Amino acid sequence: GAVVSQHPSxxxxxxxTSVKIECRSLDFQATTMFWYRQFPxxxxxxxxxxxxxSKATYEQGVEKDKFLINHASLTLSTLTVTSAHPEDSSxxxxxxxxxxxxxxxxxxxxxxxxxx
Amino acid sequence: xxxVTQMEGPVTLSEEAFLTINCTYTATGYPSLxxxxxxxxxxxxxxxxxxxxxxxxSNKGFEATYRKETTSFHLEKGSVQVSDSAVYxxxxxxxxxxxNLIFGKGTKLSVKP
Numbered sequence: 759g760a761v762v763s764q765h766p767s768x769x770x771x772x773x774x775t776s777v778k779i780e781c782r783s784l785d786f787q788a789t790t791m792f793w794y795r796q797f798p799x800x801x802x803x804x805x806x807x808x809x810x811x812s813k814a815t816y817e818q819g820v821e822k823d824k825f826l827i828n829h830a831s832l833t834l835s836t837l838t839v840t841s842a843h844p845e846d847s848s849x850x851x852x853x854x855x856x857x858x859x860x861x862x863x864x865x866x867x868x869x870x871x872x873x874x
Numbered sequence: 875x876x877x878v879t880q881m882e883g884p885v886t887l888s889e890e891a892f893l894t895i896n897c898t899y900t901a902t903g904y905p906s907l908x909x910x911x912x913x914x915x916x917x918x919x920x921x922x923x924x925x926x927x928x929x930x931x932s933n934k935g936f937e938a939t940y941r942k943e944t945t946s947f948h949l950e951k952g953s954v955q956v957s958d959s960a961v962y963x964x965x966x967x968x969x970x971x972x973x974n975l976i977f978g979k980g981t982k983l984s985v986k987p
Contacts, residue, residue, distance in 0.1 A: 764917070792974070801963065801977045802918070851917050853975075861906055861971045865918040 759785050762854050764866035771842055772874055778838045779869045781852030787832035788854035792863060793825070796849040808835055842873040876901045880964050880978035887954055887985050895949040895981045897938075897964035905966040907931075907940055907947040908975070912961045921949075921962070954985045 761784040771777050781791060790809050794802040806822075808814040808829035816822045824846075826838040835854075839846055849870050853863040881896040899905065906925045910918040922931030927942035938949045947964060964978040 762917075799982075801979045802975075804974055807974065853918075855971065857971075861967045861973060862908070862920060862923065863967075863975055864920065865910070868915075868917040870915075 760854075760856060760862075760864040761785050762788075762852065762864050762866040764850075764852055764869050766869060767867065768870040768872075770872045770874065773843050774841055776838055776840045777842055777871060778836055779850055779852075779871075781835045781837070781854070781866050783833045783854045783856075783864075786854075786856045788835075789832065789857055790855040791829055791835040792853045793827060793835070793837050794851045794853065796851060796868075798849075802851060805837075839871065842871070844873045847871055847873045876905065876966060876968050876976050878964050878966055878976055878978035880962075880981050883961075883980070884982040884984055887983070889956055889985055889987050890953045891985075893949070893951040893954045893958075893983070895962055895964075895983070897947045897949065897978060899945050899947065899964075899966050901945075901966055901968055903968065904942075905968040905973075906970075907938070908965045908967065909936070909938055909947070909949050910963045910965060910977075912963065912980070914960070918963065954983070956985045956987050959983055959985045 765780045793805045806814045806816045814827035829835040851868040853865040877900045908923045909921040911921045922933045924931040924940035930939045961980045963980045965975045
């Protein structure tokens with residue numbers, strides 16, 4: 759299998775607080791993990807790519823100081839939205855690749871963030 | 875650059891109807907092609923994929939054939955069910971295991987009993 763989990767599945771927070779979202783590969787080691795953002799009724803927008811033990815590569819227009827990504831192990835990546843504001847409210851989805859030679863991405867169930 | 879174009883939705887069908895969702899791509903070289911499905915409130919699930927020209931991906935009654943000559947990867951199912959109601963995303967991956975997925979905008983399918 760190739761199961762990816764995310765926690766929490768949804769979170770509501772006050773403006774100005776920071777929120778951490780975890781992405782775990784449950785039955786495989788993920789050499790590369792990806793973080794996407796999805797607005798209502800729209801497609802997925804790639805935010806960043808992270809490889810275990812190295813700094814994440816952010817897509818153009820994504821603030822790396824606001825969206826902190828850590829990929830500390832082969833089964834865990836975290837996305838921290840720092841000083842969240844209402845415009846950060848969105849659906850955040852992570853994905854993972856099983857190993858270096860494989861291109862298929864396996865997606866987590868997503869985390870819905872609402873910033874009040 | 876690389877891009878994916880899907881037919882605009884929403885698509886509404888009756889149960890047991892035939893489904894086609896068109897997908898065409900633009901890419902230099904030979905990307906791999908994917909269909910992902912997103913059920914309400916959930917993340918994406920890989921539905922099927924094809925890695926080279928003339929390959930046919932299939933799963934759960936869905937099929938798509940990688941057509942290099944028409945740069946297409948249309949999704950088909952002979953008889954849809956209410957449970958197939960979801961958003962379907964066509965995507966390409968260029969660059970192998972170092973590449974990123976490029977998604978189409980998604981097509982919402984609603985199947986009525």
